[in-house]
Amino acid sequence: MSNNLEFLHFDIFSAIILAGSVQGLFLFLLLITKQQKQPYHNLILAMVVLSCSLILFEIFLGYSGLMYQVLFLVDYSEPLIFAMGPLIFLLVRSMGGEQYRKAEWLHFLPFVFYFLYHMPFMLENDDVKFNAFLWAFHPERAPIDAVHKFPFDPLHIRRNLNIVALIHFILYLFLTVYKGKKLRQNAHINPYFLSWIKVLPISLFVVVILYFVVKSSFENDLGDHLLASFLTLLLFFISYKMLTDSGFFQPLAQLKYEKSTLTDEGKLTILNKLQALELTDFFLEPSISLSELAKRLNTSPHYLSQVLNESIGKSFFEYVGALRIIKAQELLLDQKTRHLKIDEIAEMSGYLSKSAFSAAFKKLTGTTPGEFRKTGKSSGAIL
Numbered sequence: 001m002s003n004n005l006e007f008l009h010f011d012i013f014s015a016i017i018l019a020g021s022v023q024g025l026f027l028f029l030l031l032i033t034k035q036q037k038q039p040y041h042n043l044i045l046a047m048v049v050l051s052c053s054l055i056l057f058e059i060f061l062g063y064s065g066l067m068y069q070v071l072f073l074v075d076y077s078e079p080l081i082f083a084m085g086p087l088i089f090l091l092v093r094s095m096g097g098e099q100y101r102k103a104e105w106l107h108f109l110p111f112v113f114y115f116l117y118h119m120p121f122m123l124e125n126d127d128v129k130f131n132a133f134l135w136a137f138h139p140e141r142a143p144i145d146a147v148h149k150f151p152f153d154p155l156h157i158r159r160n161l162n163i164v165a166l167i168h169f170i171l172y173l174f175l176t177v178y179k180g181k182k183l184r185q186n187a188h189i190n191p192y193f194l195s196w197i198k199v200l201p202i203s204l205f206v207v208v209i210l211y212f213v214v215k216s217s218f219e220n221d222l223g224d225h226l227l228a229s230f231l232t233l234l235l236f237f238i239s240y241k242m243l244t245d246s247g248f249f250q251p252l253a254q255l256k257y258e259k260s261t262l263t264d265e266g267k268l269t270i271l272n273k274l275q276a277l278e279l280t281d282f283f284l285e286p287s288i289s290l291s292e293l294a295k296r297l298n299t300s301p302h303y304l305s306q307v308l309n310e311s312i313g314k315s316f317f318e319y320v321g322a323l324r325i326i327k328a329q330e331l332l333l334d335q336k337t338r339h340l341k342i343d344e345i346a347e348m349s350g351y352l353s354k355s356a357f358s359a360a361f362k363k364l365t366g367t368t369p370g371e372f373r374k375t376g377k378s379s380g381a382i383l
Helices: 012-033 040-064 078-095 102-122 126-137 161-184 191-217 224-244 251-256 264-278 290-296 301-312 316-333 342-348 354-365 369-375
Strands: none
Touching: 012 040, 012 224, 040 078, 040 126, 040 224, 078 102, 078 161, 078 191, 161 191, 191 224, 264 301, 290 301, 301 316, 316 342, 316 354, 316 369, 342 354, 342 369, 354 369
16 A cells, blocks of 8 residues: 555645534534434434534545545445435424424435445455545546455446435435425414525535536546535534524423423414404513413413414513514604604613613614614514
């Protein structure tokens, strides 16, 4: 074999890919440690980021040349190609509120089949693994003499893996887009998960396009660092979305109401009554409470809390606060009230102090009441 240092190669892409692998592992540990308190979709998300992390680490080893030091790991993550599509599809499904079904394991039959098919290669000797490493990342080098212990690729799947994987990705892209479109038509879906349902199919679409471009433009695996860089960006985006949005912790509420006897019809009834009551501006009352609001809706505080958490994606205080800020925005832009001072707007919006109002306004809109009055712009939807 060759000199240990001959294949070593470190550059900005090496650093990016390694960072992505580490970040994926961090996210996996974060999600899996909360799994006893979190429902089904976070387990799937944990599997998605773990798969990405393992794929990225293999690409890092190959791209940097360190794979030469650990030849037994050559192509170890290859079967995960057939797990990514099903995982993202099921993640969208679960975030849309659909429950786990036993038949879902059927989505992973291609992964299981290829894992078993790939096992003989994983048990091959180092000479065979070294040739596979050369083929992937140093195709200019002639392979060494190697004796196979097992038949190599008897079904010709590995020889055509890029085509087979692309077809598999495209299939799950269509399934994911179709499922996401159906779920977005559900008016009572948790708004936090709605944003995930929009982002995930787009991310999978970009992966499919990038996979096609990379595999058709580069010899063997020489362009994998570009695909790996995008996966790294995706993992950091997921981290940012999880850790900066309180909605990530919203699923805890679903476990709280797991044994609730409130039916879907009952939820819809409470939600319709609540939307009608919003027209009375009940939220402007500084002393409004969960129990008082439940009384007006002829329901229990527990049921009302469940509807707010599961259908609107907010706690009672978050819900009331959002309605107050929306009202404050209207008052700040209304020609009849534009002359009023900020503390007067705060009082009219249900706040007892200007400081509490300003802090809440800034948190929900990304700007101060004074700046909003001047520009009429905020960072996005509040409710």
